[in-house]
Amino acid sequence: MVDPASVPDRAPAAVLARAAVAAGYAPSLHNTQPWRWSAHPDRLELFAERGRQLPAVDPQGRLLAISCGAALHHALVALRAQGWTAEVDRTADPDRPDLLATLTAGARTPVTPTAKQLFDASSTRRTDRRPVSDQPVPAQAVAAIQEAVTGRARLQVLTREQVIDLAAAADVAVAVESADPAIRAELAYWTGRSERGGVGLPVGVLPARAPQTTVPDRDFGRAGTLVVGSGHDRAATYLLLYGDDDEPAGWLRAGEALSAAWLTAEALGVSVLPLSAAIEVAGTRQILRRLLSGLGHPYLVLRLGIADPDQPGPPQTPRISPAGLVEIATL
Ligand SMILES: Cc1cc2nc3c(=O)[nH]c(=O)nc-3n(C[C@H](O)[C@H](O)[C@H](O)COP(=O)(O)O)c2cc1C
Incomplete structure (x- = not known):
C-alpha cells in the first residue's frame, strides 16, 4: 500500500x-x-x-x-x-x-x-497465537496501551488470581463450544481455508499444536502449520476490555478501543492476542463480569506479551x- x-x-x-x-x-x-x-x-x-x-x-x-x-x-x-x-x-x-x-x-x-x-x-x-516469551511486558507499555483506549472503553489488568479464574472460564467456554455441533460447523467453515475470497483463517496462522498456556485459546478443531516453541504465558499480561453497556453502541466503541490498543501495542513491540470464547458463552461472560466487580460489561480478553524471538511469527x-x-x- x-x-x-x-x-x-x-x-x-x-x-x-x-x-x-x-x-x-x-x-x-x-x-x-x-x-x-x-x-x-x-x-x-x-x-x-x-x-x-x-x-x-x-x-x-x-x-x-x-x-x-x-x-x-x-x-x-x-x-x-x-x-x-x-x-x-x-x-x-x-x-x-x-x-x-x-x-x-x-x-x-x-x-x-x-x-x-x-x-x-x-x-x-x-494475531500471534504462539505462546509468548518469558520477558514481561514493560509496565510503561501496559500503561500506554491502557491509555490508548480512553474515551472508548477501559482496560483492566487482571491479577494472578484473576488470571486463574479467567483460565477456568476459558476452559469451560472452549468445552461448551467444542460440544456444540453448530459452532463446530461454523468454525470448520471459517478455518483452515486456502485462498477463498480472502476471508477466514488459513492453516499458516493456526498453531501446529495447542500451546501449553494457562489460559487456552479456542480449539480451532484442526492443527495448523504455525510452529509453536516451548514458551508459556507466565510472563503474559491479561487484560479485560470493558465498558458501561452491553449494547451495539458500546460494542462499536469497544472495537475502536481494541484497534487503538492493538496499534499502540504494535508500535511498542508488544504482541496482542484477543480471546473471545469466554465472551461468546453467556455463562462464562457472567464470570468475567464478576471479575470486574460491577465496574462494567466485558467485551474481550486481551493477552499482551513479548513474542518469542526464536521462532518466525505468523504470516499475514x-x-x-x-x-x-x-x-x-x-x-
Ligand atoms: C472481536 C474479535 C475476536 C477475536 N477472537 C479471537 C480468538 O478468540 N482467538 C484468536 O486466536 N483470535 C481471535 N481474533 C483474531 C482474529 O482471528 C484475527 O484478527 C483475524 O483472523 C485477522 O488476522 P490478523 O489479526 O492477523 O490480521 C479475534 C479478533 C476480533 C476482532
Whole structure:
C-alpha cells in the first residue's frame, strides 16, 4: 500500500476512499471482515455486513460490532496519517439498521510521528497465537496501551488470581463450544481455508499444536502449520476490555478501543492476542463480569506479551479485495 503521508493535498473523496481501503487491515472475528463501506465525495458510511456474521457463536452481533469498530478506528488512523481529522456520527438510523457510523473529513492537521507510527502498525500487526516469551511486558507499555483506549472503553489488568479464574472460564467456554455441533460447523467453515475470497483463517496462522498456556485459546478443531516453541504465558499480561453497556453502541466503541490498543501495542513491540470464547458463552461472560466487580460489561480478553524471538511469527492473514468492501457512491 502507498504511504498516505507521502501524498500531497488531495480532494477529501480520494482521501476518504483510501481510508476505507486501509481499514481492510483491521482484525475481525475469524477474519470475517463483517463490514462494507460506501464512499461518498464528502463522507464514508460504515455498514455491518450481516452475511458475514456468525449466527452460532455471535447471535447478538457483539463480536461483529467489535470487528466493525476496529475497521472504523483503522479508517480514522489512515485519515490522520494523510493529514485529515474526521467527525464521526454514530447515530442509529431506523431506516438503515446496518449503518453503524458516518465519517466526514474535518480540518486538515499536521501528520504527527504518532499518526504515522499507528498507520504503519496497521499493516505490520498480526494475531500471534504462539505462546509468548518469558520477558514481561514493560509496565510503561501496559500503561500506554491502557491509555490508548480512553474515551472508548477501559482496560483492566487482571491479577494472578484473576488470571486463574479467567483460565477456568476459558476452559469451560472452549468445552461448551467444542460440544456444540453448530459452532463446530461454523468454525470448520471459517478455518483452515486456502485462498477463498480472502476471508477466514488459513492453516499458516493456526498453531501446529495447542500451546501449553494457562489460559487456552479456542480449539480451532484442526492443527495448523504455525510452529509453536516451548514458551508459556507466565510472563503474559491479561487484560479485560470493558465498558458501561452491553449494547451495539458500546460494542462499536469497544472495537475502536481494541484497534487503538492493538496499534499502540504494535508500535511498542508488544504482541496482542484477543480471546473471545469466554465472551461468546453467556455463562462464562457472567464470570468475567464478576471479575470486574460491577465496574462494567466485558467485551474481550486481551493477552499482551513479548513474542518469542526464536521462532518466525505468523504470516499475514489474507483479506477481501478492496472492491469487495468499498463501494464508491457517485452521488
Ligand atoms: C472481536 C474479535 C475476536 C477475536 N477472537 C479471537 C480468538 O478468540 N482467538 C484468536 O486466536 N483470535 C481471535 N481474533 C483474531 C482474529 O482471528 C484475527 O484478527 C483475524 O483472523 C485477522 O488476522 P490478523 O489479526 O492477523 O490480521 C479475534 C479478533 C476480533 C476482532
